[in-house]
Amino acid sequence: MKKILSLGILVLLLTACMQSAPKANHPESSEKTPNEDITLHQNQISTNLLIKGQDNLEDLIILMTKEKYAISIKDSLKVVEQVNDGRTTFATYKFTHHSTDYFGIYIAWRENNKWYQINSSEDVRLKTDPGDIAFIIGKASIPIHPNQTQPYYVQFGYINNENITRVTLEYADRTLSTIEIGKGQDLYMDAYTDGHKDIKKVTMLDQNGNILMQREWKRNTPNN
Numbered sequence: 001m002k003k004i005l006s007l008g009i010l011v012l013l014l015t016a017c018m019q020s021a022p023k024a025n026h027p028e029s030s031e032k033t034p035n036e037d038i039t040l041h042q043n044q045i046s047t048n049l050l051i052k053g054q055d056n057l058e059d060l061i062i063l064m065t066k067e068k069y070a071i072s073i074k075d076s077l078k079v080v081e082q083v084n085d086g087r088t089t090f091a092t093y094k095f096t097h098h099s100t101d102y103f104g105i106y107i108a109w110r111e112n113n114k115w116y117q118i119n120s121s122e123d124v125r126l127k128t129d130p131g132d133i134a135f136i137i138g139k140a141s142i143p144i145h146p147n148q149t150q151p152y153y154v155q156f157g158y159i160n161n162e163n164i165t166r167v168t169l170e171y172a173d174r175t176l177s178t179i180e181i182g183k184g185q186d187l188y189m190d191a192y193t194d195g196h197k198d199i200k201k202v203t204m205l206d207q208n209g210n211i212l213m214q215r216e217w218k219r220n221t222p223n224n
Helices: 014-020 057-069
Strands: 078-085 086-096 102-113 116-124 131-142 145-159 166-171 176-180 187-190 199-205 211-218 221-223
Touching: 057 078, 057 086, 057 102, 057 116, 078 187, 086 145, 086 187, 102 131, 102 145, 116 131, 116 145, 131 199, 145 166, 145 199, 176 187, 187 221
Parallel strands: none
Antiparallel strands: 078 086, 086 102, 102 116, 131 145, 145 187, 166 176, 166 199, 199 211, 211 221
């Protein structure tokens, strides 16, 4: 996975993030977020609560969804990939609720053998496209270090077409990230913790270099 670099725009404290957590933002104007889906509604009361540190990442995600949506995903949760940057961990995960598939990104802090939430974002996984991309940006306070903040900028998404073997992400600063997709892999991410990264283009290709899906941004307006 790519080097983890930075971001420093949007300033959100953990409490604010949990009250109105950044959604997975899709290029399409008809984007659908978890709170708009009839099977997954955010619990406005419990999201104001700090989530207690857990012994492992899976338990922390399960507790988060219980507090945030008042549901249990214990039987369907699968953490797909983890990328560590010091004590900060980025993790992609997926779960099923009421026969609807979801994917998400979790940002956690690990210290003294405990995992603590920094932020998370979940969205519905649509079956109609070869793949898709979402992002989450911000800066949140670290639960056990309230005077310390952690910035983050993450591109993440899912893959439905098994012929996709590579995802390239082109940024406005002309840097390029290339993610090799393994057999059976259906989630991906590109995570940064220092340095702002504006996405310009995302391309999904097969092993012969054929483009199977592409999204492009011009002045923050995506073009399919």
